[in-house]
Amino acid sequence: MSTGILEVEDVQVRFGGIVALDGVSFTMPEGKIVGLIGPNGAGKTTLFNCLSRLYIPNDGDIRFKGKTILDSPPHHIADIGIGRTFQNLALFSTMTVLENVMVGGHSATRSDFMSNALRLPWRRREEQALRERSAALIDYLGLGDVAHTTVGGLPFGTQKRVELARALASEPELLLMDEPAGGLNHDELEELGNVIQQIRDERGVTVLLVEHHMGLVMSISDKVVAIDFGKKISEGTPEEVQNDPEVIRAYLGTGG
């Protein structure tokens, strides 16, 4: 059998009459970047929501490191090692960049109501370590200038980077990125590509990348999966998928 860090098997999701995912299967090799493409409404975000257990598939299984995730509650997913960013920003808008990233480290820290109310020494050490680790991530993503700024008013592209920093703060083994390139200009796009590759190479994180920007997906992905109307239509190297007549038809057919 296939042995990937993530195995998606025959996943089906229905919303009333709509079949958002219709038996999608693929595996993700560890330490690679997998691009997930498909026209608008293909079911990419729905799949992400299954992977973070916000949705439960009507059928099929999702295994992370050989174990099903479907019996874990959503708040365990970060603990298990799956982090994500959201297509439409889902930051904590009244908090600063630093605080947002620190919430990302929630699953990697332990202090509780009692120890925090009493300000016990161990929890102060934990807090300081988290602060420093978050600052390092903020620095890494070039957000130092806005570290103490409330995220609500920041430009879209900056907020996207905050999402990435926040997701990394949970120290994920698998990172799900839903359209990280939204709102970026050409230079920023290239930088993002480098960052994603660095995340793979330096941190050993496996990345599932949903992106409409084909140039980005095809240039950095080790493998690409294409879906359309909830069905997988192609899978392979970027070249193979790019030249797959099914894929070309899906994009031309929907005008995408």
Added chain:
Amino acid sequence: MTSTQVNGNVPAFLNENPKDRIVVLGVPLPLLERVGLFVLLAAVVVLPMVYDGYDIYEFGKILMYMLAVLGLNLLTGFNGQFSLGHSAFFAVGAYSTAIMMDQLGMPYWTTIIPAAAVCFVAGFLFGLPALRLDGLFLALATFALAIATPQLLKYDGIAHLTGGVQGIVLDTPYPPAWIDSIVMSITGEELSVDRWKYMFTAFVAVIMFAGAWNLVHSRTGRALIAIRDNPLSAKTMGINLAMFKSSAFGVSAMYTGVAGSLFAIMDEYLAPESFTFAEAIKFLVGGVVGGIASLFGAIFGGWFVLEIPNIADLVASSLADYINNPQGLTGLIYGLFLIFTVYVMPMGAAGLVQILVHRISTKR
């Protein structure tokens, strides 16, 4: 992942919060905040040396209401859960203390911690089903709690504990002998009960305020705010919504409940009429006028809900020369005060302070 470790070289921006560089009228903001906190604490300590009798009793009441409002702020302001029923937890705290004193003969000061525990459990348990309710429905459910409470307290079946409609008269909380003798040796005067009641209330209030401050500025506080800002995203970050939301209810009930305990101790008497829906609304008013997501705002809120009705009363009486039966206008005047306050400070007192600081500040 160890590659994210920083090994001692922390990025400089971490400790360079632009807020720390704000200067207000020539004084750096961090210094100003420290001085402000010191003045506040000093005032709490000095008040009983200056005032006695009804005056100091009123100050104690302000601190008591501050705690009650603080409880609601933690829940509504920081965690985004509504409650129109905090009078119920106020009652649970007050009656816990009263019953422990009255039935078990416990000294008043030993009842605070057990009463706090009872209120936490009560709040936590109420918070569990409340998880399924959002916004307006939660408001309705807590409203139901508020109206049921006085009825329950009057219920015959438990009247042997609660004293039914009559309520319970409690022992006077005399200061411990050692405190009395310390005060005596310093001032040469006996410590009055009114002063001691205030000191006891202030002691509890300051400790609990510090606890709330620590909580809000921690992993727990961030989780509570994250849930308020974006529950779905909070869940994805690994925050256990059910646990945090019901615990927030528990902690909130604990704060308001301890305020209830102090209320019973201070007044040496309690009856169901003190725990009506109107009391819950008072807490909400205090929270909103102070700034619902602010801890220091609760101090203003506590003052407001206690003193504004008195001031409204005074204003009404002063109209006696012009109008027949001006007491009937008290409610109207209170309402005008309230409307004026929320109009001038739409973000509460805490928000107004922030705006003022922003207006008159310069950057270094």
